[in-house]
Amino acid sequence: MNSTSFSSLPLTPALLSNLDTLGYHQMTAIQAQSLPAVLEGRDLIAQAKTGSGKTAAFGLGILQKLNPAWFATQALVLCPTRELADQVANELRRLARAMGNVKVLVLTGGAPMRPQIASLEHGAHIVVGTPGRIRDHLGRATLDLSKVQTLVLDEADRMTDMGFYDEIANIVSACPTRRQTLLFSATYPDDIRHATASFLIDPLEVTVEAQH
Template sequence: MEAKPFSTLSLKPELLQALDSLDFKLMTPIQAASLPPILEGRDVIGQARTGSGKTAAYGLGLLSRIDPLQTKTQALVLCPTRELADQISKEIRRLARCMPNVKLSVLSGGIAKRPQLASLEYDPHIVVGMAGRVLEHIELGTLKLDDLRVLVLDEADRMLDSDFEDVSRAIVDKTPRSRQTLFFSATFPDAVRGVSRKLQKQPEEISIDNEVSASTVEQTFFEVDSNRRMDALAHLLTQHRPESALVFCHTKKDAQEVESQLAARGYSVLGLHGNIEQRERDEVLVRFTNGSCRVLVATDVAARGLDIKELAAVISYELPEDADLHVHRVGRTGRAGRSGLALHLFTPRERSRLTEIEQRLGIKAQIGKIPMTALLPDRPVQPFAVTLCVDGGRSDKLRPGDLLGALTGDVGVIKEAVGKISTFDTRTYFAIDKKLAKHVLQRLRECKIKGKKFRVREID
């Protein structure tokens, strides 16, 4: 399919201006297929792999429908995690950068309500949030949806599964029947399609770019004995030495066990699952994305909404029971034309899952072998950087450029020694070369940033 420019769409001039300023010229396949019916006001089910541009597709759609002069909540986006809510809000704000006076509020769980209540004192035009917290505000009367024009369920398969379906449907019941309803996700089980028929009006179903690209992802399956699965995982990590690897497990218990055993073997590893607090989750993701941790172990649920742009490898500790979930896992690597690596462990009892994946993808799986003699302890590759935390952030008007200026100025390190800088409301994290960490920690504690001293510490 030939890529089409955004200028072929009937978008508001302000949106075209924003797209031009962001250097977004050509639509991705999911955008080209879904935006015309969305702009016509039709309900849509959009299915496309992670990183395909789904957020911009519905973001442009809902921004086309709202009236900034009407101070009412006109668009609502529901999603399953705080990280995804933050990513969605940033993307929509970027797209709305040339539209004056558009207010967007983020309503996520796991954080204090007081700032959210202040934000809702005057109705936002757009709300992005997690279903549980959104429903709380509806029941409190602090969020009113009487004038809602567009409802979006991102990761709709997750929002309509057994964990979220009741609260999602309770929110839908509070919205006008005249609303436009958009579902977007990487996978859509038949059960979700059944729910869609009850919540949407003759939706146009679009499935684009949902297959694993053989040209960018090298995918290999390894049959192992169940009692040697951990040895095999360690061998693959040491043999391939990926810069970053996301290891998928079925359950929280499995993820915790794999993280613990890899750490005991000397691997730079962190875990992401439902048993960690939000702040710790933030720090785990910061350390993984800035390169100071090389391996992240996660459940499929916990990994929802993660936006890791340059993921070198995904590894399935065991094959998922659903072939679509396998596609979703593999779609996290090899994005934007980059090469990726997908490695999958399975036992003889999981052979039927492999067959289902082969049928789903229309492929003959490449089966690799791990010699039993290779399953011996090996020396893991360690990251070059550590992460330091400055106890100051957006609420202190501390910007990444301010910190970088202090590091290259008063601290005296070269710019190339500083890794990714991540800013939150009250904290700023950055990666620094291990050899320089002690010096940087001492000097940064002594100097001032923007005329103020901040507490600085290492994250471990």
């Protein structure tokens, strides 16, 4: 067991054996630098390029503390686009495979509201969505974020570039104050730093320059 092996982490045997099945034998650089703190419950700001394995860096943090027997939305992942939300949801479903029935629901714009509202009536453990659509559901009271324990802002720089700041701030304020917040971004310029500072508490900052 070396320091980049997943087995050095306090993950459940089910999650560890599933990672093995997926062929994830070594952590990528961003995973090795962020997962120990994420699994301790710390807030995180992580800067790393596309393809560096960021989804598992937050996904394992979500899943390790998720209770599948509690049918409430325990985690929310915000993504800039529908395609990215679909990708994240699929990766979360793969990571969750060994945990039994974990429902991951995608809520993005462009799709009709009615089926999304019907799905929400059945509940979901993890919601992955775009800020505009999540904000719409909050406005209609069709989504309850009061049980969220992990909030992820994925590709935060792209979301702010796309003008989603107000929606994000509104969504953050609908989550419990006592939560873990994980922010991922390819770049982290001062304007995003200032805009998002109030969303996180004493975050660990991790930057990975080269890809793994």
